[in-house]
Amino acid sequence: MDMPVEKAWNTEELSNVASALSLQARRQPNAVAIHYPKSGAFRKQHYASCTYQELNELSDCYARGLHEYGITPGTRTALMLTPGLDFFAMFFALFKAGAVPVLIDPGIGMKPLKQCLAEAEPKAFIGVTKAHFARKMLGWAKESCELLVSAGPSFGLGGINLKKLKEMGATAGEEMMYSVKPDDMAAILFTSGSTGVPKGVVYRHRHFNAQVEMLKSAFNIQPGEVSLPTFPPFALFDPALGMTTIVPDMDPTRPADADPEKLVRVINEYKVTNIFGSPALLNTLSRYCVENKIRLESVTRVISAGAAVPVSTIRRMQDSLYRDAEIHTPYGATECLPVSSISASEIDDGMIDQIESGDGVCVGRPTEPNKVRIIKISEMGFNDLSETTEMPFGMPGEIIVSGPTCTDSYWQRDADTAMAKFSDEEGNTWHRMGDVGIMDGSGRLWYCGRVSQRVETGQETLYADQCEAIFNQHPDLVRSAVVGVGTRGRQTPVLCIEVAGKLSPVDTERVHFDLLQLAQAHSITRSIRTVLFHPGFPVDIRHNSKIGREELAAWAEKKMQS
Structure with a gap:
């Protein structure tokens, strides 16, 4: 008898990115999806666990509750929960309900955060009690917010809490999955604004799906791995990749101040195989490991992004791992990730000499199937790729990229979209990275700095x-x-x-x-x-x-x- 063939989760029929969680729940229901910090008696922290089946059922329950409460398909919803079980479950629940999560890094500051919320105009706001106090006191999205959900006591701030939402969603047991098309808007992710004004990047379901596939292929990520993602948005890919997530006990907005002793303890206890962290976090962790002669036995892969990683940090991190472990430093942005990547094994003495002599920072070869070009720097916008002037090998210019994860617009910022995006004759979107780069004769990309900071x-x-x-x-x-x-x-x-x-x-x-x-x-x-x-x-x-x-x-x- 022929066995039924299970469809890949990112086909057009299953283009809702939340289908990835449902698929993993069917494939490995009893595997642990998340280990997360939880306060016990006398505020003592301990780790609790949740399987894929439990996470999927909780997200279904929340999705039904959202629908009953009025957070229906297309509802823009500000999400301000701390990393943990509810953060993961609610993120996938919003997708399942067809809502559009709005993610803003709270660390960008109160004034930029208020501006981002004013631009996004969310109808719903789901957050911890502290976020609701700030919303009320500072007037965040006061003109648009109607539906409020608190992860803790509401203290008369309006709306309902997660317990009530869960009760509303417990009335029916069937799985909920809103049908979407690949081009439907999935989320609005705001940039950090570290090199300009924060902008809301419009993500479509096909962008998330492509990111999962490209990350899996580029770094050979396998289901069953154990991941320690110290940057919350990156952690959201773990369930889609079939990895077990360890939520670190740290302030994600202050990675440089993370306690390395705690990180090492949790890495060893849960036999973490994959670490994702900013250069600042790797600097803190690697210094501690080297000073204390610690090698992280279970770790086979480290991925660092967000800024150029100093060679000294890479070398120290390599000394903290075993020889067959790899360190990858992908290059990209909120608007397109990943663009390219390089591993520590490719950084030989000759490349270090080039970097230290001022050639730039090598960020590797373009990640398949991306196309990357270097064009002449211009303050003008482009309508078509044919209007650009491509620079020869070895000459600096602005980096542009086209590929499956290349987003096509900013939310409510038509002028910024026109400056950053254009098409080619085949209708593909190209994004201007705003970075200066050089393409060498071997097809490797070198990062030189920001265009605006030249x-x-x-x-x-x-x-x-x-x-x-x-x-x-x-x-x-x-x-x-x-x-x-x-x-x-x-x-x-x-x-x-x-x-x-x-x-x-x-x-x-x-x-x-x-x-x-x-x-x-x-x-x-x-x-x-x-x-x-x-x-x-x-x-x-x-x-x-x-x-x-x-x-x-x-x-x-x-x-x-x-």
Whole structure:
């Protein structure tokens, strides 16, 4: 007798991304989907577990409750739950109900967060009690929010709590899965705004489906693996990939401040095979492991994204793993992820010399089936790929990409969409990354810095990440930033530095002299003649890695005038 063939979950018939969870619940119902921190008696933390079947049933229950409450297909819903069981269950429940989750990183700050919610105009708001207090006190989305769900006590803030929602959804036991088409809007994900104004990226179901497939293929992710994702949005891919998620006991908005001892303990206890973290988190974790001579035996893969990962961090992390473990540093953005990727095994001494000599940061080859090009930098928008000028190999320009995960619009920002998106003759969408890059003769992509943060003196153009790699080799530096002071086209390049600890006057003078010598030793930095010591760089909240060079440039200008 022929056995029925089970359909792949990302076919058009099953294009709702939540189908991935239902599929895993059928394939491995008793496998643990999530281990998550939970407060017990006397606020003592312990880990609780939830199987795939339990997670799927809870998300079904929530989905039915959402529908009964009035959160129906197309309802934009702000989601502000802390990472844990309810966060995962509610995220998939919103998809199952056909609603459109709106995800905004709370770490971006109160003012930008309010602006994002005003743009998204969510009709529903699901969050922890603290988020509801902020919503009420600060007037978040007060014109649009009608349906409120609290993960804790409501304290008279309106709406219902999750317990009531669960009761409303418990009346019927059938699985709920709203039928969608690949092009239907699935979610609105806001960028961090670390290099500009936060923008709501419109994700369609086909984008999420493609991301899952590309991540699985690019990194050879297998069902049954155990993942420690320290960046919540990335964790949402784990159930779709059939992985067991370990929710870390940490503040996801402050990855650099994570307790490495706690991370090591949970990695060893649950035999974590996959770690996803920002460069700042890997820096903290790898330093702790090296200092304490710890090797993470179970870990076979580390993925780091969000900003360029220093070679020193990669090397330390590699020393914390066993030889057959791989470290991957994919390149991408909220608008398109992944674009390309490189593994630590590809970074040999020759490549390190290139990076430290100012060639840029190699971010690997384009992830299949993406197409990546380097075009001439322009402040103008494009309607068609034919209007761009492609740069030859080895020459810098703006990075553009087209592929299955390439999103096609920003929510309620037509002007930004027109500047960032255009099509080719086949109707494919291309996205302007806003980054400067170089494509070498071997098909590898090199990242040089942000287009908006380039320094134009009138005689030459300096790209931040190319130049900073030269200075970051100095042992007294935590990091450096090359910024331009003055009007573009007549800017003065300035090197801002952050040092480790407090330097004596003699050491300050020595470091200043060393950096000027380094600048003169390389052609791309010879025009830098000003070095300013900064007490602590402004960095992005989401990854604690991206430097606020615009803010530093304003600081440098005032410093030079005083």
